[in-house]
Amino acid sequence: MKTVRFHELGPANVLRLEEVDAPTPGPGDLLVKVEAAGLNFSDIGKRLGRYLEPTPLPFTPGSEVCGEVVAVGPGVSGRRVGDRVAGVSPSRSGGYAEYALLPDRVAAIVPSTVSAEDALAVSNQGATAFHLLNTMARMAKGESVLVSAAGGGCGGLILQLARRFGAGMLIGLASTEAKREAAKADGANLVFDPADPDWPKKVADQLDGGIDIFLDSVGGELYESGLGLLGPFGRAVTYGLASGRPSPVIPLTLMRRCASVSGFHLDLLMERPGAMSQTLSDLYGLVAEGALKPRIAASFALKDAVAAHEFMESRAAVGKIIIRP
Structure with missing residues (x-):
């Protein structure tokens, strides 16, 4: 072959x-x-x-x-x-x-x-999006979500599923106009260019008290800026490092806000009997219904x-x- x-x-x-x-x-x-x-x-x-x-x-x-x-x-x-x-x-x-x-x-x-x-x-990206929101971030209805790489395959599915699960304000970060338009079509209320040095302030201006959930696959300075936007009991989940630049996390910066950070790797979820096959079956069903595009x-x-x-x-x-x- x-x-x-x-x-x-x-x-x-x-x-x-x-x-x-x-x-x-x-x-x-x-x-x-x-x-x-x-x-x-x-x-x-x-x-x-x-x-x-x-x-x-x-x-x-x-x-x-x-x-x-x-x-x-x-x-x-x-x-x-x-x-x-x-x-x-x-x-x-x-x-x-x-x-x-x-x-x-x-x-x-x-x-x-x-x-x-x-x-x-x-499959990979949909299952990742599903478990980022539910298993890791434990998103509740009405919560705000900030998504990096929002114009990509996984970012778009995060936005669609977050909207379906009842999220409040959805904010995306995307590097090109085409990707920003795609993120808006997938459900983002607002989308900013991560190359704009003022994007953290623009996000902060939209929210009273900070972001509830920050989902990041980029790392580096973008990740650090996102952590700074977390509100009380905010959760940040990292699931990639597209920038190639890891960022240190200083626990004291999280303590006053009761914020938390975590990481997600889909391979570990696959070790749970039936977890992956059931997730995929549900996602394929949503596509068949036209509920996930x-x-x-x-x-x-x-x-x-x-x-x-x-x-x-x-x-x-x-x-x-x-x-x-």
């Missing part, structure tokens, strides 16, 4: 289209004929060696796949050959290929009315994976980037 992998860490051009044997499903695995795979910032982090865990080499990126089950491993129940499924594979990846393994416990049936692109757009930025052929990575790194994408075998 054809696959894309890299044998060394580095820029996008380390990605190579190669011919390898198709994988064999082990216990609890589904072997999926890949209809499409999703591209995420974690793929780039793994390629650069900047992810939470070391990247084993050679490595095939792609933690999200959608496709038809063509074989099942020992111990799989409730799935059968011919099912159309999608899911997120914890750390293993392997989706940039004609065939990929997907653990049964992190997969869900995709309704026939939902495209592979839309299913992938709400994912945004697709572009689709690339497997042979054009280098261009797909370069497009994501350009920060020009508004929505999900898809790779098709």
